[in-house]
Amino acid sequence: MRFGYWLPVFGGWLRNVPDEGMDATWEYVRRLAQRSEQIGFDVTLIAELNLNDIKGPDAPSLDAWSTAAALAAVTERLELMVAVRPTFHPPALLAKQAANIDRISGGRLTLNVVSSWWAGEAKQYGVEFDQHDDRYARTAEWLAVVSGMWSTPRFTHTGKYYRVEDAILEPKPVATPRPTIYAGGESEAAKELIARDCDAYLMHGDPPERVAAKVADMRARRARTGHPPLTFGVAGYVVCADTEAAARAEVTRITDVRQSAAGYANYQDWLANTQLEQRVSLEDYSVSNRGLKAGLVGTPEQIAERLGEFEEAGVDLLLLQFSPQYEEMERFAAEVIPLVEEVTAGRRAPARQDT
Secondary structure, eight states: OEEEEEOOTTSOSBTTOSOOSOOSOHHHHHHHHHHHHHTTOOEEEEOOOSSOTTTOTTSOOOOHHHHHHHHHHHOSSOEEEEEEOGGGSOHHHHHHHHHHHHHHHTSOEEEEEOOOOOHHHHHHTTOOOOOHHHHHHHHHHHHHHHHHHHHSSSEEEEOSSOEEEEEOOOSOOSSSSOOOEEEEOOSHHHHHHHHHHOSEEEEOSOOHHHHHHHHHHHHHHHHHHTOOOOEEEEEEEOEEOSSHHHHHHHHHHHTOOOTTSTTHHHHHHHHHTOOOSSOOOHHHHTBGGGGGGGOOEEOHHHHHHHHHHHHHTTOOEEEEEOSSHHHHHHHHHHHTHHHHHHHHHHHHSOOOOOO
16 A cells, blocks of 8 residues: 655645645645655645635645646655646647656656536636536547657547647656556546546545445446556545544544635535535535545554555555644654554455464
8 A cells, every 4th residue: 555645735625724834835845745755655646726725715826737847856756646637738738748747757747637626717717617527528538639649659639629730749758658647536427437548546535335335346347448457546634643532622623614714615616516426514525535534533553444444445545634734744654654554464464274
């Protein structure tokens, strides 16, 4: 199992806590990324929104792609999983940009392809906003162009959304046949697209038993395509404390829901433009990406045991959130990761046969 985290490009993950002590600045995320690869983290997911979904549209947020390019030059082994929304990036140009950042990083760039949901943001930035299933049709064509640009000497494509004529892209990315393509989604259109055209499936926070069912479903869909198996990642928000009671008290604090919170209007827009397998309460939404539903709350021992359950469910990658991020990632690396290694090793060990 690999450990990843969401880069705090929005200055935090809590919609009802205005100041989490982690400003949306280059200085903060550079320090965090450099430290994270020293203490055992493998991946950072760099989200892409031009407006701040967590703290409210007026709050600062960092651009994903220029941040990724800068981090590529100041880190050594951290995988840089950059979110990309096809409606905001012509595919041939994005393929060129991504290949260049991948070369800067020495082959550490991967993509998290996201179909846009925020209609208000698209309107502000003058970008076309497709309806739900149309977004996935566009994404499928977009992926075909990006992959083609990365893998062939000259690439031509004529489709509904994009046209490319005898295009050259050099140098290619380091990874062959392409950098890893991650994607998530719970609609039928999303799951079919990911099973057919992507390499890894990312899930919002959910309990291990629910995640196991999703993994089984996506494995079956993938098997029908004849492609190599998918890998699986899940989001989770970590609340680690010395006692279970202290951890529960922290959950109560951060889910003190106020509909006047700066990010509440975004919640309405998100619900209107996504298709989810389950209802999301305001308490769930107070922490982004349904992170609390993963149940990573309690003592280090309790969290390690829970993570072992996720590995048994088929999860290869954890994409974690913390607050305040730097300090709590240090704690997780020191107190939880060593226990996870013990728990997962014990679960894999064959039962002793009595003679």
